[in-house]
Amino acid sequence: MYDIFLKLLNERNVKASDVAKATGISQTVFSEWKRGKSKPKADKLQKIADFFGVSIEYLMTGKEPSTSESNRLSRKAQKDIEDILSSTEQMLRQEGLMFDGNPASQEAIDSIISAMRVGMEMAKEKNREKYTPKKYKKD
Structure with missing residues (x-):
């Protein structure tokens, strides 16, 4: 991800400090990503993607999502997923969460x-395919 971030900085002739100011993400966070000490959270990825006018998928992989993939879920379905993940993430960040007797790491929570x-997106897609009446399906 950081390589693509650097590429976007160079292409747009922007400094990381400019991105930090515009998004509210500290430069320390960028340097931790660069060194591999942490991975970006979804909300920060979205802010960076919005700043550069690219998709999160592009920011992560360097590839734009295919049209069918990017339109796969409705905005409502995407918002529902984000709401659920947001509340789940808050729950997972509570002090005392343990995995195998050890405190949960940030990497484990992000995973x-x-x-x-991924599971919710797949389930929403399957349900849409299964429960959309034939008269509304596009061939």
Whole structure:
């Protein structure tokens, strides 16, 4: 992700400090990403993507989502998923969360959230396919 971030900085002739000021993300966070000490959270990724006018997928992979993938879920479905993940993330950040007898790391929490996002997106897509009446389906 950081490589793509650097590429966008160079292409747009912008400094990381400019992005930090515009998004409210500290420069310390950027340097931690660069060194691999932490991974960006979804809300910060969205702010950076919005700043550069790209998708989160582009920011993460360097590839734009295909049209069918980007329109796969409705805005309402995406908002529902974000609301659920936001409340779940708050719950996971509570003090005392343990995995295998050790305090949960930020990486573990981020992995759980990512896995939940993928699972919910797949479930929403399957449900849309299964429960959309034939007369509303596009061929």
